Each structure stands twice: as C-alpha cells, then as structure tokens.
Amino acid sequence: MKIVVAIDSLKGSLTSIQAGEAIEKGIKKVDLEAEVVIKPLADGGEGTVDALVDGMGGNMEFIKVMGPARKSVLAKYGIIRPTKSDMEETSTAIMEMSQAAGITQVTDKERNPLYTTTYGVGQMIVDAIHKGCRRFIMGIGGSATNDGGVGMLQALGYDFLDKDGNQIKHGAIGLKDLVQIKDDKAIPELKDCEFHIACDVTNPLCGEQGCSVIFGPQKGATEQMIKDMDHWLADYAKIAKESFTKADADKPGTGAAGGLGFAFLTFTNATLKSGVDLILHETKLEEEIKDADIVITGEGCLDAQTAMGKVPIGVAKLAKKYGKLVLGFSGAVTKGATACNEAGIDAYFPIVRSAVSLEDAMKKKNAQENLIDTVEQVFRLIKVLGK
Template sequence: MKIIIAPDSYKDALSAREAAGAIATGCARVLPQAQLVQCPMGDGGEGTLDALLAATGAERRVTEVHDALGRPINASWGWHAASATAYVELAEASGLQALTDAERTALHSTTLGVGELIRDALNAGAEHLILTLGGSATNDAGAGMLAALGARLLDAEGQPLPPGGAALARLTELDLSDLDPRLAALTVDTAVDVDNPLLGERGASAIFGPQKGATPTDVTLLDAALAHFADHVASALGKDHRALPGAGAAGGMGFAAAAFLGARLQPGIDLVMDQVDFDRLLEDADLVLTGEGQLDGQSLAGKTPVGIARRARRHGVPTLALAGRLGDGWQAVHDEGIAAAFALADGPLALPEALGRTSELLADRAESLLRVWQLAGRQTPR
C-alpha cells in the first residue's frame, strides 16, 4: 500500500516537514509495511521554501538582507544548480512573523529584502525564479524590491522616496534606466494564495492592510498611494496590471512581480505540486493524507488541503484531512475531493496545550484514521 503524506505547516506548532513525520509515525503503527511517502507542502505562505527544498533537493543558502523595517536579517533561499532555479520566499525577508504586534506598520514596511534575495539569485546565475508571496508584512506594491534591483523612485526634489507604501503618494519620477538588465532573461513563476486586485475594496490595502497594522485612515491613504504608483507604472511600461487577479497579494507584490518581472501568477499550491512532480507520486497511490492548522470555507480559495484533494481526485485517489481546527463552513471541502476531515483535539484543550501536543495528536489521529480505513476494506494494495 502506498500512502502520500502531504500536509502544510500547522501554524505556531509544526513545520510541514515535522507534520509529515508525525503523520507517518501514526500510519506506521497500523501499516508498518506500507510505503509512506512524505511530501511536505505549502501554498506560498511561510514554510513553502522548506517544502520546496525538501522535495527538490535544492541547496539552502543564507543571505544577509533587510527585513520589513529595514533591519539586517539572515534570510534563506534555495538554489538548484542543475536547473539554474532559485527559490525565494518573501516571508523569509519581509515576513509578518518576524515583527511584534507593536512593530507592524503597513505604512512604512518594505520589500527591499526580497529584492536583495532576487539580486543574490541573479548573481548565482539564476535563469528561473520561483517566488512565493504569502505571509508578508508589507504594503508597498513591491517598491522596495524594485529599489534593490536598481530602480529609482524619486520625489519632486529628485530625492529617493523613503521605504513603505505611504511614500508612494509622493512619487514624481519612476526611473527604470538602471533596473537590473538580467531580469529580462529571467523566467519567473509566482505563487499566490489570493486572487485580489491591487486596489479598491478587495485590494491589498483594504483586505490585508489591517492585519499589518493599518488603521481605516491608513487604508484609505495606502490605497490612494498605490493607485498613484500604478499610474506611474502603467505610463512607464505601457501596460496596466492593477486589476490582475493576484496583483494584491503580499501588499501588491503580485502587481510588481507581474509588471516588472514578467511573472506568471499561479495558485501557490498548484505551483508547488508541479515543482515536486506530485502527479507522478499519485500514479500508484492508494491514499493521500493532508492537513493544516485550520480548515474552513475559505480553504476553497486555494489552501493546501483542497488543492491536494483536487489534484488527487483527478487520479482517483481518495484524500483525508487532519486539521488543528474545523472552522465555519468546513463541510464545503467535501465537494472538492476531501473524503473526510477530522480535528486533532482529543478533548477540551487550551490553545497553548494544543500547540504543544500537535505532533502527538497528529500521530494519534493518523493511526485512528488508518484503523478505520482497514475496517472499510481498503487496506489491500491495488
């Protein structure tokens, strides 16, 4: 019997790799002879880099860059020399998880560090870039990234703008003459887990700004500033990307990736599955086990378990999901290929205790699931 174990991370508890190991432990208690294929996954958010490195064998490299507040930070990225492919996770450089609640500032946070990672990848000889955009602390529409790659964003006095999305309201000149010429030959695929446009009531500032510290007044200011920036970009490039689905990802980094890097914006989980050759793994599989911290109605928008189940269903392979919590509307996942979903808790648990026991609970629930699977008569390999 072949079981594919493909979870995302369990936020604040386990990485995707750790979660896969815990699930495998539980499965082995029931079916010690089964082929358990651990394939940690991600949909573009924090931890996706680890999943890609584990699946592709790419080398982990570390570069000193600037975080979302401009402070020095060591950020990881991946390098696959054989294919000249670089893997860059925005959250490594400009992630929200690196900031305290008091430090969150959607007005002034920057994607400078992401641009520095891309520059390092170009220096290594990258021909293909996989860029993942989840977990950002930023709302600058990629302006910081552009500055790191040679663009000059100038005010009316010809001075460089300070970091952050708010400063874009003062943009007078967008000088692309020194933009790194190596970008023209770089193929870029960008993983996004939302389909929001750059601006408006569903835009980057309105939907994601508040979690990054933006007040209602800040949201209005940022949306206007990003619109002003988008006007300059459209004038400079002759094409307007502000309405592109996914342009609002990571505070507008989807917009910048499409406009300046020529990126293809793809649902993160689909891009990751393609990178790890998930279809090949499914060809002779009997069962898929997946999961993440929470399953709810919003999971249909492209979260890992639903993306996994949709792909597995094409191959006729059933999928079971283990979630830290089943939230509102979770039953909708059944229509997307998840045959059954289960919460981890074995009784009333306070959140700190639940987080501390996630590995144990995952192993126990996986064991229980496979015992039921055996009773259903599905233990015989194809």
C-alpha cells in the same frame, strides 16, 4: 500498494514532512512492502520555505537585509538545485516576502505603511540571483508594507526618481514625489528570471477594493493615510504605464502585499497563481498520484474552512481527477468537517487517542505517536477488507 502522502503541517506539532513520515511508519506496521511517497505540502504562506526545502532536498540560506522598519533583519530562503538528470534547469529559490517585509517584524509603534519598505525583499532576490537562481517561487502574504513594491525594485537596481533626479524615500511616503521610473541600472540577470507568485488575493492596486483601503488599516494606516496612499499608488501606476506596457493597476492580485503584486507583474517576468495550485505543481504531486492506490492528506484541524479550498482539498481534487481513494488525518475535526467528504476526502480520522489537554495533544512526541497509531488501525482495516 502505492500510497501517496501529501499532508499539511500540524501547526505547533509536526511539519508537513514529519507528519508524512509518521504516516509512513503507521502504514509500514501493517504492510512492509507498501510503497509510500511523501510530498511536502504548503499553501504559499508561512511555512512554505521550510516545507519545500525539507521535502525537496534543498538548502536553507540566511542573509541580513533591510527589514520593513528599515532595521537589519535575518531573512531565510531556500534554494532547490537541479538534479543531475535535470542539469539544463536552473536553481529555484523559494521565498516568503514576510521574511524581509512581514508585519510580524514591526512593533506596534513601527506599524506605519508610510515608512515600511519592501527593500529587503529585493535584497533577498539579488542574493539568490548571485547564487545561480533564475527561477523563483514567492509567497507574498503577511506584508507590513504599502509601497507598491518600489522598495524591492530599488534593491533590484530600478531608479524611482523625484523631480530633482534623486531616489524617492522608502515607504509609501516616497510615492508622492515620484515623477520618473528608469530601468537602465536594473541588474542584467533579472531579464533571465521568472517569478511564480503564490497569491490568493484578487484585489486591484487602487480603489475601494485596492490594497490601501482593504489592507491599510491592519498595517497602521489612518483614514487620511489610506486616501493619500491610494492616490499616490494610482499616480505610480500611470507613471509606470508610460514606459512599461505590462502595467495594469486593475488586474486581479496587483493589490497583494501592498502593491507588491503590481511590481512583480509590471517589472518582472511574473505570474500570479493560487498558492495551493502552485505548490502542488512544484512538488509534481500529480505525477505520483496517477498510479497510486491511496492518497493521504490532512492538516491540524479539518473543518468547514478546509472544504473551502485549503491545501488538503487541493490534494483531494487532484486525486479524484484519477478516481483515487482519499483519506484524511488531522489533530482535530469539527462538525463542519463533513463538508470535506463532499469536497473529495472519502473518510477522515482525528488522531487524538484519549482525553488530554490541547497542550499535551500538540506535543511533538504525542502527535507523532497518535498519528502513527491511528494510521496503523486504518490500514489494518484496509488490509482485512482487501482480503
């Protein structure tokens, strides 16, 4: 019997891989001969780097970069090196922009999109390029910025110049002085790089659904700031269009991360994809599911929102493409979780074994034991039914 395990993290308790290993132990208590394949799972947001680096045998890199408030921060990203059989492939960098420009990195006092910058994101990319990476998986959620990705591009060597030929200031405030964009000093390796952006935001760069109007308030923008930034970003898009033919401020996703989506699509070889779809593709999950007998997925809490396209449902849909039995395990479930059955999870099981406090249930040791024990009992039933 082959079982493929692709479970999201049980946040606050177990990582994706730790949960997968606990499930394997539960299965092996019933069937020592079972082939269990564990695949890391994430949605492109927080935790993606940890999940993929851990699950795909990568290395974690640490670098000091300029944070969103222009103070030094320690950012981490992962590098997945090609295997010996894939030596023609390049190394892949796994990054979360929030490591260098995240909203959690600014204090309430510093929360001001006029001055927050994505410069550190560009520094991360440059570091990875110097370490041999030409392929990038980028999660761009949780930004503190609204600079249209200009800070990142400046770090990559692009010139964003004012009327006197000087670099514009960091942050959205600099965009009001922008008159020219030049790429002759962009790092040459950039043309050989490809960026796969995990993005579930479809907002355009400007307008009523643009990044300034929709996301500006949570980043500290006042009504006047929103109007100003929207106007400056529109001008930025026009200037970009003069020399960079890919510039399209109306394209879905260009408003992601304060316009970082626009920067990637306009100035780099980039594609924007659903975070779930991108991660499932990168982990080559479909290849393992094809000949599996059972597929296991889940997350910390299965509820109605899970069924609306979260990671476990992405796994379930892939499994149902091949007619596989799909089981779900989670720390808790709600009444709305029945929608998960309709979305492809054949049966799901909460793992809490007795009446305990949430704090105790989420302790790593308890969560591991509960998951192992629950999986064991489910597979005991499968063994009996299979006789």
